[in-house]
Amino acid sequence: MKGMTVIVKKVTQIMCGITFLYGIYIIVHGHLTPGGGFAGGTIIAGSFMLLILAFGSEFLKLKKEETGSSITESSGILVFIIIAALGMVIGGTGVFFVNFLPKGEIGKLISAGVIPLYNIAVGMEVAAALVTIFLALLIYRDEVLK
Amino acid sequence: MEILLIVLLALMIGGAIFSLEAKDLLSAVIAYGVVGFGLVICFLLLQAPDLALVQIVVETITLIIMIAVILNSTREELKTKWGKKSVVYIVFSIVFTGLFLYFFNRATGSLSRFGEHTLRMSGAYLSKGAENTGSANLVTGVIFDFRGYDTLGEATILFTAVIGVLTVLRLRGRKKNND
Amino acid sequence: MIVYILTIFLFLVGLYGVLSKRNLIKIVIGLAIMEYSVNLFLILVGYVRGGTAPIIDADRQGELFVDPLPQAMVLTAIVIGLATTALLLAIAIRIYKKYGTFDIREIKNLKG
Numbered sequence: 001m002k003g004m005t006v007i008v009k010k011v012t013q014i015m016c017g018i019t020f021l022y023g024i025y026i027i028v029h030g031h032l033t034p035g036g037g038f039a040g041g042t043i044i045a046g047s048f049m050l051l052i053l054a055f056g057s058e059f060l061k062l063k064k065e066e067t068g069s070s071i072t073e074s075s076g077i078l079v080f081i082i083i084a085a086l087g088m089v090i091g092g093t094g095v096f097f098v099n100f101l102p103k104g105e106i107g108k109l110i111s112a113g114v115i116p117l118y119n120i121a122v123g124m125e126v127a128a129a130l131v132t133i134f135l136a137l138l139i140y141r142d143e144v145l146k
Numbered sequence: 147m148e149i150l151l152i153v154l155l156a157l158m159i160g161g162a163i164f165s166l167e168a169k170d171l172l173s174a175v176i177a178y179g180v181v182g183f184g185l186v187i188c189f190l191l192l193q194a195p196d197l198a199l200v201q202i203v204v205e206t207i208t209l210i211i212m213i214a215v216i217l218n219s220t221r222e223e224l225k226t227k228w229g230k231k232s233v234v235y236i237v238f239s240i241v242f243t244g245l246f247l248y249f250f251n252r253a254t255g256s257l258s259r260f261g262e263h264t265l266r267m268s269g270a271y272l273s274k275g276a277e278n279t280g281s282a283n284l285v286t287g288v289i290f291d292f293r294g295y296d297t298l299g300e301a302t303i304l305f306t307a308v309i310g311v312l313t314v315l316r317l318r319g320r321k322k323n324n325d
Numbered sequence: 326m327i328v329y330i331l332t333i334f335l336f337l338v339g340l341y342g343v344l345s346k347r348n349l350i351k352i353v354i355g356l357a358i359m360e361y362s363v364n365l366f367l368i369l370v371g372y373v374r375g376g377t378a379p380i381i382d383a384d385r386q387g388e389l390f391v392d393p394l395p396q397a398m399v400l401t402a403i404v405i406g407l408a409t410t411a412l413l414l415a416i417a418i419r420i421y422k423k424y425g426t427f428d429i430r431e432i433k434n435l436k437g
Contacts, residue, residue, distance in 0.1 A: 026199070031281035034195035034380065036289070038404050042203040049210065073308065077301050084294065106381065112281035118290045118297075125301055126404060129308045130207065133411045137211065137418070140315040141218060144422065147374075148328065155331040162335060162358050166342040171350055178354050185361055192368050193378045193391045196400055204407045208357070215414050216350065219421045243337060250333050251326075260328050261374035268371075268392045275393075276381045284379040284390075288397040300401035307408035314415045 001142065003056030012054035019047035027123040031112045037119040041126030048131050057138060069132045076125030083117055148260070150191060158184040175212045179205065196285055328369060335362040349420065349427040353413050360406040364399045371395040 003009065026033075027040030110116075161180035168174040182205035189198040258264060265272065271288060279287035289297050339362060342355025371392035379393040417427070424432045 031283050031286050034283065034285075034378065035199060036196060036283070036286045036400075038400055039196060039199040039203070042200060042207070042404070046203050046207065049207070053210075070308075070312075073305070077305055080298070080301060084298070106276050106280060106282050112279060112287070115279065115281050115286060115290050119286070122297070122301065126304065129304050129408070132308050133311050133408075133415075134211070136311050136315050137214065137415065140317065140418070141214075143317055151328055152331065155328065155335070159331065159335055159338060162338045162342075165354055165358075166338070166346065166351055171348070174351065174354060178357070181358060181361060185365060188365060189368065192372050193376060194368055194396050194399075195378055197368070197396060197403065200400060200403050204403055208407060208410055211411060211414055212350075212353075215418055218418075219427070239341075246337065247330060247333065251330070254326075254329055257329075257370065260326060260369065261372055263371055263373050263392060265373070265392055268394050271393060272379065272390050282381050284381060284393045285396050285400065288393050289400065293397060296398070297401065300405060303405050304408050307405075307412050310412050311415045314412070314419055 001056050001138070002058065004054050008054050012050055016047050016051050019050070020044060023047060023123075023127075027119055028116065029109070030119040031115050032109070037122030038126055040119075041123040042130065044123070044127040045130035045134075048127075049134055052134070052138070057142060069128045069135060073125055073128035073132060076121050076123075076128060080118065080121040080125070083114060083121065087114070147191065151188065154184050154188055154191075171216050172213070175209065175216060178212075179209050182208070329366070332362055332366045332369060335365075347428055347430060349417050349429060352429075353410065353417065356413070357406065357410050360402075360409075364402055364406075367395045367399050 023040045023043035023046075025040075026035040026043060027037060030036035030040065158181050161177050161184070165174045165177035165181070168177060182201070186198050186201050186205070189195075189201060271284065271292065275284050275287055275292075276282065279291040281287040281291075336359055339355045339358035342358065343352055346352055346355065371394065373389060373391050376389040376391040379390045379396070420432060421427060426432070
């Protein structure tokens, strides 16, 4: 599909990087301010979709398969399960999802034990899932409706 | 506050009815966007900022995908036929709606009135949650520490939906193109 | 209680769209409206008049907070709603490619 006009491309070049950084900020500060893994993941997916829509799939030379985002999504949920299983091994009681890293003071960035790692894993998974859905629709449209 | 909620809900109901009765599919999708963004303001009025953030982006992505689906196919609506049986159908549906609302009113009579919710289990979450989990944002603490299994189930559902989309949109004969 | 009844009326509007429309896109829109109304109803139940968002500051203790448990449940439900809507739209694209129309009465014959 073709891209859009020059002014849309210029504005997208500026806004894409800012939106991506904003998504990462919302994910990492998930235990201090409203947000968390799900909100930040959808914002990052939105920034990628904006880039693809503004420049067109021919310019970005997308390979006709979506393996990159698929691998990211699978590894995101795998990290989530590995951290939960580690809680079973390391923590005091032997149950799933034990918070085994030390909890610092409330309100500092490095606190709340293992929750920031959960936030990052879920954010990766949600962003990669939405981008994979979008790429599948785009590739289907390009190949079939030539 | 309640007046604002009632006005917003009336606007959303109007948008939903228009979206289902529009003749052009593009107008239907844009009216569906009214329902979604009205929901964002409702979440902000009910003191839930995490949900408002997620709902804005999810609504925008849904609108993008729907418009892409519609613009690649027909845009017109099909005609409905009015027969003699339509009067019976309309009367029956009004009776059904009345019965549904009456029984719903009786079933939620045991809930508290709007705005006077008694926090029984959440009282324990609110008073000790910050020290037990260590996070200042209690919603994140509840999701990942007290209710971790539900988050694992949600991640599995998202993964399964992506696998479903990749299976449905699989292209046959892809190997022939790569030869 | 008027707020509860209006929310369930929105649910009924979505149900009308699923049951009585012939166009496939209208059915998908009706299903999504039903999901939105149920999420809104869960948040309405947990509202406390005069409460604030459940984020704990160091200098504000003992204030009235809104219930955080329904918010945690609905947060994941919104993302799940997006995933199911995207799956339904992918199926709708395939149906249009094969039969050439969105009308559900003409796609009932299962001949290839």
